[in-house]
Amino acid sequence: MLDINTKKLMKNAYRITKHRGITALRVRVLGGGLDAGYLDVIKAIAERFGNGKVHITTRQGFEIPGIPMEKIPGVNRLLAPVIQGLEVEMGVGIADVNGGYPAAGTRNVSACIGNSVCPFANFNTTELAGKIEKLIYPNDFHVKIAVTGCPNDCIKAHMQDIGVIGLVLPVYDPGRCMGCGACVKNCRKVASGALEMVNYKVRRDHRRCLGCGECVLKCPTSAWTRGDQYYRLVIMGRTGKKNPRLARTFLEWVNEGAVLKVIGNMYGYIEKYIDRSLPKEHVGYIVDRTGLPVFSQEVLQGIELGSLGRAAGFIPFGGYTY
Amino acid sequence: MSNPYLPFRAAIIEVRRETAVDFTYRLEADMQVAGGQFVEVSIPGVGEAPISVSDFGDGWIEMTIRRVGRLTNVIHHLRPGNSLFIRGTYGRGFPLERYAGKDLIIAAGGTGLAPVKSLLNRYGGNPGEVKSLTLLAGFKTPADILFRDEIERWRRQHRVEITVDRDDAGGWPGRVGLITGLIAREPISQPENTVVIVVGPPAMMKFSTLEFIKRGIKQENIWVSFERKMCCGIGKCGHCKIDGAYVCLEGPVLNYTTAGRLMD
Amino acid sequence: MAYWLDMDSFNGILKELSADNVVYAPVKMTGKGAFSGTDLVAYREISGVEQIEFKEKSRFSPKEIVFPITQTLLYFTEEEYAVPGTGEKGIIVFCRPCDVNAFKRLDEIFLRNGGRVDSYYRELREKVRFFVIECAESFDSCFCVSMGTNRADGYDVFIRAAGGGFLCDVRGDLATLFEKFGGPAEMSLRFIEENKTKVSIPESVDQSVFGHGIWREYASRCIACGRCTVSCPTCSCFTMQDIFYEDNPNRGERRRVWASCMIDGFTAMAGGHGFREDHGDRMRFKLMHKISDFRKRFGYNMCVGCGRCDDVCPEYISFARAINRVDALMKEAVENV
Incomplete structure (x- = not known):
């Protein structure tokens, strides 16, 4: 008798798949970088509980498919060192590392390889991804954030709700x-x-x-x-069925403090304006409803733009509808 | 401490139009010049460039300047009474002592006629210094012919052959063809007693020199004048260095035994 | 005479010297490297010995102290011009043996070549005293031993950073000052006697090497950025520029700025004709100057084997290997005769 609370399952970073009773775990890999040793854990979960395969996600995580739903507690226990190392030790507040991920709405903060390797990168993207993760995770709001080292935007920050570009x-x-x-x-x-x-x-x-x-x-x-x-913040890029579009510049020439504060403030904005009649609402659609001025007023509270910083007053998002 | 970069002001006494883009400027300047040498000419705020002295006399020098860039564009707006800044003279000119008593052939291409103009004038006035003098000059078109008046005067003193690469407008009564053709046909009675000067654009100099060698002229009897980018004129800036030589110091006039061996 | 000084005493000396001298040394500037998170070691004015970078090789050489990247030659107005002065102070340069040898090569060009003295260079150069930093170890790319530039002469002070202080061999009039601050010591000078990188200089290079395919290979690799020449302690080419002030077009300056035979436009004459458009030809020209052409005029090689050109090449072209390849080609040519 399989009785599963799908809401809880999904919040635990598992997925309802097309195979009844079979789930898939999504492992967060903060900024896309991890010590190679964690791959042993991924491998063990895939081989012991899954179907032996691992899928690499667009957000730089691992998706481990073929896991029977009843094995979730066992998987979570095996996963504990990954959560400990990639989340708790980065300063993310997770009380029970043995219980799996506490939330899945706010997605893995992805990042290009940054200045630890890339000559073009203007800063350490992994570090900033960590600071953002610490600020916003765990959280159930559906938000996608990515960090990229330079305007080449290799991480596709322009496809995110919040894209941080190093300048x-x-x-x-x-x-x-x-x-x-x-x-x-x-x-x-x-x-x-x-x-x-x-x-x-x-x-x-x-x-x-x-x-x-x-x-x-x-x-x-x-x-x-x-x-x-400095940083450029591009916002509200998205794919999806309604109105795919590239993110546009909201802030430019602002410092890290401003970037983190805007991201933090955005969660307050979502809290205030989200349409709770829907199962979920992406932040981009909330901004479509409220208009940019309301968003700006909320997220720019307490922000020092500095002498070079500029905020967009109007953004012609464009994109298209199918 | 003497500063080799300090120019002095030289008043323009006369401006003569040679072609649509070439003008001759006579400057009031008391300088020691050997034919083939150059000076650094400048207008403060515009720039400085090496220009060969085309003629000189007591208290004056002349330069024939083609409008090719920033500085020469501005120079072309100057009139008598205006002045230019100059320093020099620099480089080595033609070793006249090596031409004494010889059959001298000067092959000049385009503005390459300017650095040898003083020689043609000198030998016109002192015909005994060389056994004979022949000028072979080539220009792109009849409109590019420099020193038309002087050429007519030289015709009375020396053997002069002029050719143009092409005669687009038509009506040119003279020869059409490359200067190498003139060299090939030039009667050279005593190659061993003939000395040659070749001045002009790089390709013209290369092929003309080869043609003279083919005609039996000894390499040590050929002189060329190199044109290179130069900033300082005094062997410091490095732009004109070729192999172990600095064109501004050992040149611009070089014997072919040296010039031909320079590896660039 | 040799002296031992701790850091405070050395700074005491620097403080006294600073009254009449500007002191330059390699300094590590955090975050000033081209790549983010990297540092730049280059020559800057210093006030304390703790600012000196003793461990790493500087990216740029000390030549910029006497041959500035941009140097005003004349200020002019409509009617007249003026020559800028260089101040009354002497110049102290902390540098390594190869760089002292490089100054000798710069002197050759600026003070002697063509029989004329470059007064701007001389004015600065005459003020220079060298404080030579002993090379405890050769860097990987150094080949000073092959070039015979591992030893330095003509210095005022030779410094070994040791035991938290400095062992100094002092020559000439500075001995009094060192005696005041330091204690007597024994010191035997040490120079690098072997490098990892070694080059073999061909006695002569002929036309067969000029036409060789290696230059085509370099043509396909070199991007003509000029970093090798800019970092080279012996490259001394410059270009003159006239500028006018935007707020008063009747006043301006004639300047000289560094030029590089590797960069576009070096041989371009008014009207546009240039002589070495091909990057391989430029590479060959530079190489020939460093190991042959200069020697033809002055009797010794220009290159001092500091290896900076190899350190800075973004395309990983090794100048040292290029020398060795040319040498091998010449040896081959000799064998085939």
């Missing part, structure tokens, strides 16, 4: 510039054409600058160096 303010020392023009040419070619040569030295138009840091990378003399670290 750097390039600092120019004209005395060190030999006028080779490598930065100017490159910016025109791969970025936004924010640089031009004036009197054999480079002039940067901050309004056009993406903060990608390409000029710093291309400069042979270190005339361009890294200044302060």
